[in-house]
Amino acid sequence: MSMTPETLVEVHDLNFSYDRRPILKGVHMTMQRGQVVAIMGGSGSGKTTLLRLISGAIKPTSGYVRFAGEVVHELNRDALFKLRRKMGMLFQFGALFTDLSVFDNVAFQMREHTNLPESMIRDLVLMKLHAVGLRGAHHLMPNALSGGMARRVALARSIALDPMLIMYDEPFTGLDPISLSVIGNLIRRLSDALGMTSIVVTHDVQESLKIVDYVYFIADGVIAAQGTPQEVRQSVAPFVHQFVHGEEDGPVPFHYPAQSYSRDLDLEDSIA
Amino acid sequence: MLKRIVSGRIVSGIQSIGHRVIESTWRLGYASRFFILVLLKSGTSLRRFNLVVRELYFTGVLSLIIIVVSGLFVGMVLGLQGYETLQKYGSESAVGTLVALSLVRELGPVVAALLFASRAGSAITAEIGLMKATEQLAAMGMMAVDPVARVVAPRFWAGVISMPFLAAIFSVMGVFGGYLVTVIFIGVDEGSYWSQMQSAVDFRFDILNGFIKSCFFGVAVTAIAVFEGYDAPPTAEGVSGATTRTVVTSSLVILGLDFILTAFMFRGVS
Numbered sequence: 001m002s003m004t005p006e007t008l009v010e011v012h013d014l015n016f017s018y019d020r021r022p023i024l025k026g027v028h029m030t031m032q033r034g035q036v037v038a039i040m041g042g043s044g045s046g047k048t049t050l051l052r053l054i055s056g057a058i059k060p061t062s063g064y065v066r067f068a069g070e071v072v073h074e075l076n077r078d079a080l081f082k083l084r085r086k087m088g089m090l091f092q093f094g095a096l097f098t099d100l101s102v103f104d105n106v107a108f109q110m111r112e113h114t115n116l117p118e119s120m121i122r123d124l125v126l127m128k129l130h131a132v133g134l135r136g137a138h139h140l141m142p143n144a145l146s147g148g149m150a151r152r153v154a155l156a157r158s159i160a161l162d163p164m165l166i167m168y169d170e171p172f173t174g175l176d177p178i179s180l181s182v183i184g185n186l187i188r189r190l191s192d193a194l195g196m197t198s199i200v201v202t203h204d205v206q207e208s209l210k211i212v213d214y215v216y217f218i219a220d221g222v223i224a225a226q227g228t229p230q231e232v233r234q235s236v237a238p239f240v241h242q243f244v245h246g247e248e249d250g251p252v253p254f255h256y257p258a259q260s261y262s263r264d265l266d267l268e269d270s271i272a
Numbered sequence: 273m274l275k276r277i278v279s280g281r282i283v284s285g286i287q288s289i290g291h292r293v294i295e296s297t298w299r300l301g302y303a304s305r306f307f308i309l310v311l312l313k314s315g316t317s318l319r320r321f322n323l324v325v326r327e328l329y330f331t332g333v334l335s336l337i338i339i340v341v342s343g344l345f346v347g348m349v350l351g352l353q354g355y356e357t358l359q360k361y362g363s364e365s366a367v368g369t370l371v372a373l374s375l376v377r378e379l380g381p382v383v384a385a386l387l388f389a390s391r392a393g394s395a396i397t398a399e400i401g402l403m404k405a406t407e408q409l410a411a412m413g414m415m416a417v418d419p420v421a422r423v424v425a426p427r428f429w430a431g432v433i434s435m436p437f438l439a440a441i442f443s444v445m446g447v448f449g450g451y452l453v454t455v456i457f458i459g460v461d462e463g464s465y466w467s468q469m470q471s472a473v474d475f476r477f478d479i480l481n482g483f484i485k486s487c488f489f490g491v492a493v494t495a496i497a498v499f500e501g502y503d504a505p506p507t508a509e510g511v512s513g514a515t516t517r518t519v520v521t522s523s524l525v526i527l528g529l530d531f532i533l534t535a536f537m538f539r540g541v542s
Binding site for chain 1: 412
């Protein structure tokens with residue numbers, strides 16, 4: 001897979017094992033600048049591990065992730081921290097700093113990494129909060145926010161320094177339908193407005209298919225299927241069909257592997 | 273058959289002892305490496321001292337009430353007990369000396385440190401542990417800000433700075449408590465309470481040594497508290513277990529350290 005000038009993230013033959021148990025097995029992906037990509041798969045399929053590998057939080061067993069031309073796991077700590085200023089990440093439940101107000105949460109990175117005067121930080125923070133519709137909530141503490149609001153603040157915080165890439169770890173979990181579509185639309189709108197690449201790790205098929213450009217399905221550590229939302233909806237591949245339509249049984253079985261039901265209930269002996 | 277079972281039990285017993293020893297040694301090494309890491313990453317805290325000042329409020333100022341009240345009562349009890357014993361020998365005027373020396377040399381640093389471990393140490397562990405459990409530390413790392421430098425080091429230094437002050441305040445309140453009970457309530461001569469205290473308490477051997485002890489306790493308690501918090505499994509049980517461990521380990525370390533320090537400090541002093 002070659003790096004075109006438009007490619008921001010390239011995942012090449014990525015393998016990762018935890019305690020000798022393979023989590024990812026030879027994953028290939030490319031993400032273009034400005035693209036919104038969804039990574040879907042069941043629980044424990046290695047989606048979040050993939051995000052941690054892209055951000056350099058863990059090192060691959062083999063293969064590499066190239067971000068903005070640099071191989072992430074080869075960087076030393078300082079270079080990695082420098083690279084991370086170009087990345088944002090939205091954690092599952094926002095991970096806002098509970099001892100800081102909404103304003104200070106969004107201002108956190110600006111104060112840590114820049115020498116901007118406080119007046120400019122104020123303007124920038126209010127602009128970021130306005131983009132997520134929460135300018136009026138800048139004085140609140142995180143414990144006064146609803147789940148959806150907390151995630152919007154976290155979104156404003158992760159775009160504070162205008163990153164090139166933003167990663168969303170299950171952004172739709174536990175949200176009411178209104179908050180869910182607000183977050184979904186924000187992901188798309190912010191990507192388009194700021195020219196960011198977005199990676200959305202999610203279970204929420206219907207919501208994410210509305211906003212993304214490309215989908216990867218991960219199952220058992222490999223890419224089981226990939227395509228545009230249109231292709232995914234029409235796919236007849238058994239795994240994709242089961243996942244997109246939420247079918248109970250299919251390639252991912254309803255029953256945990258077990259010996260035969262009749263033998264478990266001691267029926268076979270009596271029949272014999 | 274029975275012999276084999278018994279010998280099997282013995283072997284597995286020895287194995288589990290060995291396993292525990294290795295486990296605790298490993299953990300001690302890990303904690304020491306973490307401690308060195310915190311020291312190495314203290315630059316940010318020292319450059320941006322307002323981060324430490326903020327934590328000084330939470331660890332130091334908020335511990336004041338328990339320190340002041342406990343100090344007062346410990347001093348009052350010392351005064352009562354001291355007077356009760358000393359008056360049998362007609363030397364109740366030495367009660368000031370007894371109260372001051374007990375507090376400045378031992379009770380001030382030790383009891384203040386024990387209270388500090390339960391009030392501030394547990395709070396530090398719980399706070400850092402919860403920040404880890406709610407992914408705040410991971411989020412900080414993703415924002416290219418080192419959590420050890422930004423979260424752990426300021427809390428560590430705030431604890432180290434607070435502890436000697438709290439111990440001193442504890443001793444002062446204790447001396448005042450002793451004064452209240454013996455001079456005001458019982459009627460021991462005020463002049464002899466203070467003058468005997470002044471002549472018996474030595475700055476170098478008593479006050480300075482007490483101060484040095486409280487500094488050691490401050491480093492020990494806060495280092496244990498930040499390590500347990502940072503190392504806590506990111507679950508509810510994990511954080512609660514870590515908080516308990518902070519209080520138990522700190523208390524044992526304070527008492528152990530106190531014995532060692534006392535042995536060194538008063539070596540050859542008669």
